[in-house]
Amino acid sequence: MIQMSDLKSQKRMAAEIMDVGKNRVRIDPEMQDKVSEAITRQDIRNLIEGGAISKKDEKGTSKARAKHNKKQKAKGLKKRSRLLYRRGQA
Template structure:
């Protein structure tokens, strides 16, 4: 029996796709006799026609990948997209470095390890990019007898 019309009407009434319409196999004769919208509505009410539930997207794979990434997997060179400067911009690196240097300089000044003029000199040097890390700056200060 051809039930395309009934399926189409039911899909329209239930506001789902045609493929999600389920017709009770034991009541096919009854369904085939329903040719109006009202007839199909009555069958829906009786339970002869139903809408199948939506199929979801399983999150199993994404959870598994997230778990692996947490362990440090899947981070090889083949997974890297974008240039070095795109993944961590130069400006961000500079800001991190200069903030650390300036914080260290202030601590050294407050703890009286260096005087104001030395502080100012090292501050300007740091701004000019003379030191790439705190340890380099401290080594420079030690080598040039700037520490008290």
């Protein structure tokens, strides 16, 4: 079994080819031996096409908390307008 540190240059080349960061490059553990033998950019391109090297999905920002806060604030706004109406200030 090959150590991941031995695949450092392959990972760097794959990141450059796929135009992503090194952290987003995923090397299939089953294919590590083939990846370690790849020395040229063309070898890396072939491995990407073959599925031995792929890129991880981007992590997005969850809007769930923001949506919840907005909903709670909207409740407060409704309450305020009702209060003003009752006091005769609206």
